[in-house]
Amino acid sequence: MSKENWQAEGWEVEAVVAGRHPNAFAFLGLHQVDGVWVLRAFVPHAETLTAFTLDGKELGHLYPRHAAGFFEGKVAVDQPQPIRYRAGNAGGDWDVFDPYSFGPVLGPMDDYYIGEGSHLRLFDKLGAHEMEFEGIHGTHFAVWAPNAQRVSVVGPWNNWDGRRHPMRNRQGIWEVFIPVLGTGTIYKYEIVGPNGQVLPLKADPFARQAELRPRTASIVPDPTPFTWTDQKYMEERATHDWRRTPMSIYEVHLGSWRRRPDGSFLSYDQLAEQLVPYVADMGYTHLEFLPISEHPFDPSWGYQPTGLFAPTARFGDPAGFARLVNAAHEAGLGVILDWVPAHFPTDAHGLSHFDGTALYEHADPRQGFHPDWNTAIYNFGRKEVSSFLTNNALFWFEKFHIDGLRVDAVASMLYLDYSRQPGEWVPNKHGGNQNLEAVAFLQRVNAEVYAQFPGAFMIAEESTSWPGVSAPTFAGGLGFGFKWNMGFMNDTLRYMSRNPIHRRFHHNDLTFGMVYAYSENFVLPLSHDEVVHGKGSLLNKMPGDDWQQFANLRAYLAFMWGYPGKKLLFMGQEFAQREEWAEGKALDWWLLDSAPHEGMRRLVSDLNAAYRSLPALHERDCEPDGFEWVNANDHANSVLAWLRKAPGADPVLVITNLTPVPRSGYKVPMPLAGRWVERINTDAGWYAGGNTGNQGAVVAKAVEGRHWSAEAEIYLPPLATLFLKFEPE
Known part of the structure; x- marks a missing residue:
């Protein structure tokens, strides 16, 4: 029997059956051929195939052209429309809807x-x-x-x-x-x-x-819109200038903050019930989650994601994550996500050579492969890749009401020679080592976030001195709101790890930071990176016996809370976790049965309360007029004192004694005569300290002929930091 004009060419039938047809939509489904409407369908395992309209009208039988399940036939229709098939074989009948009878969704x-x-x-x-x-x-x-x-x-x-x-x-x-x-x-x-x-x-x-x-x-996700009840929080967020607003961040790895009794993960809902009230009670302003985008390998902590748009299934479904964010907002807590646009893992199911070519990554391994992490580097100069990542950032803000993204490994994005030897990297068009395409991408995503989401912010984890990280894009900056102050963390931890008898020789480790403290809008980070990979916990970094270690850590945390900049502390350090962090188990919550550990938790809670309630401690975190040295040069006694100020606010004196020697009658210049109340004393018995101090307050007396108009004699407890707030009469 000869082939009629409307019937398909044999090569096209074979191509469909082999999965090699170059344009299935031009061949399968409903088509008009020489004035005849023809249906073609590939339904494996079918022996018979009958076509119907969606409302059940029979259009005719299709005839097999290939034993693998290819059918075609003329049908009585007068226009394109969706088609339903009734397929059958010896095992019974089943319905099949023809996807090739539908038009495109995209326009x-x-x-x-x-x-x-x-x-x-x-x-x-x-x-x-x-x-x-x-x-x-x-x-x-x-x-x-x-x-x-x-x-x-x-x-x-x-x-x-x-x-x-x-x-x-x-x-x-x-x-x-x-x-x-x-x-x-x-x-x-x-x-x-x-x-x-x-x-x-x-x-x-x-x-x-x-x-x-x-x-x-x-x-395929549930399309049901989430019912948010955080309108009040979102409205208030839109009014904030975070540079002049308290920001105290609790950094959390959701898989190891706490576990169920059987060792399994808490769900998003259980975290909403347990984590959110705890952090709110501690007085923090924000939760920061290590990456929650889907990732295959637990020990990567989420920093090698394969599903940037999917909250990880480890803790539940996307609606569960939305409930966690909603609960945080209802408790007055913002939510920050760690975000990883710098690189991606090369797992076969992920983005690596996605369509058989270097699509998301650079084809040249000198630009597209990261030697430190054995990962692929995004091709930031490709407009589709830049758009993919920008959309991902906007997605978290819009769909999950996220308040901020902390962008991981920014330095690795900015420098073409990052972790590379000479000859292993490709210079930019000017011959330099700056990744101009990554710079343009970061400027783009930051500008879009700030334009579209009032009160949201972006934070850079950037470990070099790249200028203008937190400067606006219109001024040539990268456009971040804040930058992690890695120098503060490195200098101060190095100082605190020294035996107090040697600290006098390293006094500048604590004072040098003020040279650049206002070059960026800084977050002071004591993050997960400082308590893993053999670095020990914060407590274990401190010298001395057990009492001195706790006293050192209490003094150090208060030093940090009194220092200009936003605060970030990794989970467990608020109660002086003794062991370094391990992602495979929960924190050692039983330590809170011990007075020194419970004392540390109380101190962090009180530091947050003081930081939030005293404008002098937060309103000028990022501006030099909020800080003034009172005594920066007493290296012999390892004592530092400074003033925190804000317009219209009572000043706060921060003074720290970083030796185990108590100092009685220590004279400190003061800007105002009168009563200064002890808001924080890290040696207080409430914190399991030695319970020495100034009986709650000191009185500054007027003096003449000095730079400062008053002076006070203060008792400085050993290894302790004091916050003294001026109390006007």
Whole structure:
């Protein structure tokens, strides 16, 4: 029998069955051929196939053209429309909806803005989105893979068969709407690379939910909008200038803050019930979570993410994470996420060579491979990659009401020769080592965040002296709101680790920081990085016997809370965890049964209360007029004193004695005569100290002929820091 004009060419049938057809949407589904409407479908295991409209009208039988399940036939329709098939074999009948009878979901404006790299709603367009489309419920899938020959959606629902649901290619974005599929559907992308090779199955770069490791598939998320009850917090947040607002951050690794009795993780909801009240009661202003984006390897702590848009399944679903953020906001706590746009792991299911080419990463390993972490470096100069990462930042702020992102490893992004020897890196167009493309990306993402989300902020973990990290982009800066002060952390910890008898020779370790304290808007970080990999806990860094170690740490934390800059303390250090942090187990909460540990917790709580309630301690954290040395030069006694000030606020004197020698009648110049109340004394018995001090207050007496108008004689307890607040009559 001769082939009629409307029938498919044999090579096209074979190409579909082999999964090699270059344009499935131009061939499968409903098409008009020489005035005849023709249906073509590939339904493996079917022996018969009958077509229907969505309202049940029979359109006719399709005839097998290939034993693998290819059917075609003429049908009585007068326009394109969605089609339902009734398939059958010896085992029974089943319904199949034809994805190739649906039009595209993405529109020409999406094509334009995606092509331009300026689309700021990619997270609403790419990935998997359950929706109602052309009269039927299903899920729209879209993914960027410009160099692929074919991209298909696969999952257990189509036996992971990439021939079943190849996608429509529109300028490098592949899309398909698959009826019936919805919430909870497990899927990946099967991609045929430019050389015809079928790649390892890929997780969705825009997946909002993922399987729990070690499984790696993406999951169609529940589209039900979350009901937020944090409007009051969000409205107040929008009014804040965080440089002049208290910011005391509790840094948390969700998997090891606390565990269930059987050793398993707490859920997002359990963290909302336990972590949030604890941190609020401690007086912190913000929670900072180590990365919660999906990642395959627990010991990476989340810093090697494979699913940037998906809250990790270790603790529950995305709605659970939203409930955690909502609970934090209702308790008055902001939420900061650690964010990793610098690099990504090379796991086969991730972004590495996503479409068979170096797509997200640089092709040149001198630019695209990170020697420290064996990871791939994003190609920041590619507009689609910059857009992908920018959209990811905006996604967390919009969809989860995040208050800030702390950007990890910024220094590794800024320098082309970071951790590389001469000859191992490629200079920029000017011959320098600055990564101009990364700079442009950081400026872009920071500008977008600050423009779109009032009261939100960005923090850089940047370990060099790159100028203008926290300067606005319009002034040529990177546009961050804050930068971690790594110099403060390094200098002060080095000083505190010394035997007090030697500290007089290293006095400048504590004073040098004021030389650059206002060159950026600084956060003072005592982070997880300082208490892992053999570094010991903060307590163990302190010299002396047990009593001296606790006294040193109490004095040091109060020194930090009295120093200009926002505060960050890693979990467990607030009660002087003795062992260094290990991500595989909970903190040693039983230590709180011991008075020195409970005393440390009380001190941190009181430091937060003082910091938040005394404007002099926070309103000029980032400006030089909020600080004045009172005594910076008493290296012989290892004593320092300074004044914290703010317009219209009572001044606070911070004085610290960093030797175990008590000093009685220590004369200190004061700006005002009168009563100065002891707001903090780290030697107090309440903190398990020696309970010595000034009976709650000192009186400064007027003097003449001095630089300062008053002077007080103060008792300085050993290894202790005092906060003295002026009390006007």
